Amino acid sequence: MKVFEKKVPWYVAGLAFECLECGRCCAGPEEGYVWVTEKEIASIAKYLQISEAAFRTRHARQIGRRCSLIERSDNKDCVFLANKRCLIYSVRPKQCRTWPFWTRNIETPEDWSLTAQQCPGINRGSLRPFEEIQEKARGTRE
Template sequence: MQPVNFRSFAQKVRHNKKGFKRFLAKVEKKAPENLDQMAEEIDKEVWGVTDCLSCANCCKKMTPTFTTKDITRISAFLNMSPKAFKEKWLYYDKKDRDWMNRSQPCQFLNLADNKCSIYEVRPEDCAGFPHLKKKKMVDYIHVHQQNIEYCPATYNMVERMMERMEDRKTVRS
């Protein structure tokens, strides 16, 4: 497994982001029958070549949403009240009605090794990220459209989906 090369990743994103987003929009409108199965297969491939600990871009550039359960669990782990936890680290986004980190990178990310200091109790949003093989994957296409520019695993997944769908078109023709 190779560490993430951020320069190369940023370059690929700049070059392909629009095309990837258009592709995902088409998939969202007319998903192939086997999309969930394809996502399952690609997920295994992607994690064979992606090293999250060499990246942590999600923790550095994005913020998870914190559910009430997350806040209760994490604040208990930190021996704080939920109110004190929210006051210290979160803000409430009125538009989306979500609790989110006040700052980036995430306050729980150890920048020396890219490990999470609350990994055992991390938010559900973090535990599921980048949501590559969620069932009814079509319902997560909008998430992937956003994540391709932050997450090498998502980028790799979309790239592989495009290749597979193109190969199938070629076979049918």
């Protein structure tokens, strides 16, 4: 009988991260998707004091069966980024709340290093515990 060993992730001791509020994770130049759920749409619309229909028209786009926030056409920044600050920070989507601990960013040390080239807060500040990293990564899988 074979005994299967569970592979221990390379970041089991934790990863250092401190948000420097630079806004780079929300800024262009590449186009991307910030997926929003129905619940998040309702929450953001309520925060902005507009209807969900108005939110969808002004701030979102349909991509297949999913919905994404739009970017500014001139620079591909998130439509809610102003002066390096999130205008909807308290109700921002899960995708934003879990950065940089997305599964694709933590699969290998090399992936983490590549992500650090985009995000100056990586490998700075306090060590985030393994459990927090795992919880955030689980929240980004689909």
